[in-house]
Amino acid sequence: SQQGEEDPQALSIQEGENATMNCSYKTSINNLQWYRQNSGRGLVHLILIRSNEREKHSGRLRVTLDTSKKSSSLLITASRAADTASYFCATAPISSGSARQLTFGSGTQLTVLP
Amino acid sequence: EPEVTQTPSHQVTQMGQEVILRCVPISNHLYFYWYRQILGQKVEFLVSFYNNEISEKSEIFDDQFSVERPDGSNFTLKIRSTKLEDSAMYFCASSGAGGFGTEAFFGQGTRLTVV
Numbered sequence: 069s070q071q072g073e074e075d076p077q078a079l080s081i082q083e084g085e086n087a088t089m090n091c092s093y094k095t096s097i098n099n100l101q102w103y104r105q106n107s108g109r110g111l112v113h114l115i116l117i118r119s120n121e122r123e124k125h126s127g128r129l130r131v132t133l134d135t136s137k138k139s140s141s142l143l144i145t146a147s148r149a150a151d152t153a154s155y156f157c158a159t160a161p162i163s164s165g166s167a168r169q170l171t172f173g174s175g176t177q178l179t180v181l182p
Numbered sequence: 183e184p185e186v187t188q189t190p191s192h193q194v195t196q197m198g199q200e201v202i203l204r205c206v207p208i209s210n211h212l213y214f215y216w217y218r219q220i221l222g223q224k225v226e227f228l229v230s231f232y233n234n235e236i237s238e239k240s241e242i243f244d245d246q247f248s249v250e251r252p253d254g255s256n257f258t259l260k261i262r263s264t265k266l267e268d269s270a271m272y273f274c275a276s277s278g279a280g281g282f283g284t285e286a287f288f289g290q291g292t293r294l295t296v297v
Contacts, residue, residue, distance in 0.1 A: 101286070110290035111225065111273060156225065169215070169238055170286070172225040 073173050074157055080179040087144040089176040091157030092137075098160045100133055101170065102142050105154045114142075114155075119162075147180045154178070184208045188274050188289035195264055195296055203259045203292045205274030214257045215275040215286070216249065218242070225273065231257065264296045 074091050081087050091100070102114040117124045117133045117140065124131045130143040144151055154177050158170040187206045195201050207214050216228040229239040231249055248260045257276075261268055271293050277286040 103288075108271075108293075111275075111288040113285050113287065116285055158225075169227040169230055169240070170217075171227065172217075174224050 074176045076176060078177045080181065081147055083147060083149055083180055083182050085147055087147050087178055089142045089155050091140045091173055093159045094138060096162050098162050100140050101158045102131060103156045103158060149180050149182045152178060152180050186274055186276055186287050186289035188292050190292060192293045197266060197296055198263050201261050201264055201294065203272050205257045205289055206255050207257055207276030208287055211276035211278050213277045216259045217273045217275065218270040220270045266296050269294055269296045
């Protein structure tokens with residue numbers, strides 16, 4: 069698999085349920101970020117977790133990072149219909165430069181049914 | 183809340199024509215980026231820009247592409263002679279002092295259609 073691959077590719081749940089999306093990557097990273105994209109729209113930054121962090125929370129979002137397994141998960145609790153979107157993980161490589169390019173995964177399409 | 187703005191939201195151009203996509207990054211940011219997303223595919227890195235010069239670029243960013251920060255606020259992407267395969271959504275992004283070590287803000291994108 070390529071750097072930053074999410075699974076599942078598609079996830080459909082009922083409103084109120086929790087949604088878990090996973091991301092795997094291959095190379096060493098500085099940080100990993102999760103983004104949301106509503107259909108045909110821009111990318112909205114959700115959360116950034118650094119390589120020395122294991123877990124991070126933001127509202128209904130919980131992100132974990134396991135650098136030994138090169139994987140991350142995004143948990144959305146108590147999902148709402150408005151959470152319906154594509155979710156992408158993106159990794160920032162360890163680099164000597166200050167400007168780092170993000171490598172995006174293919175995304176998970178989450179559908180929350182009312 | 184500060185945001186990255188991109189214009190136009192949609193651009194249709196004839197193959198072989200030049201296009202300029204415009205972006206206004208967040209005012210105190212130092213790092214600027216262009217990404218693109220071909221319909222149904224991954225978001226791909228094109229180029230990063232810092233201190234008035236290109237920091238990194240991908241193999242997609244060939245001689246047909248150029249970036250410029252003509253004044254203190256705008257950041258542009260120029261495609262000299264567009265090809266059909268350049269049709270995509272183009273995203274501008276900016277970040278603060280830590281590059282992508284800190285949060286990056288993306289614009290809403292410009293959908294480029296080459297006909």
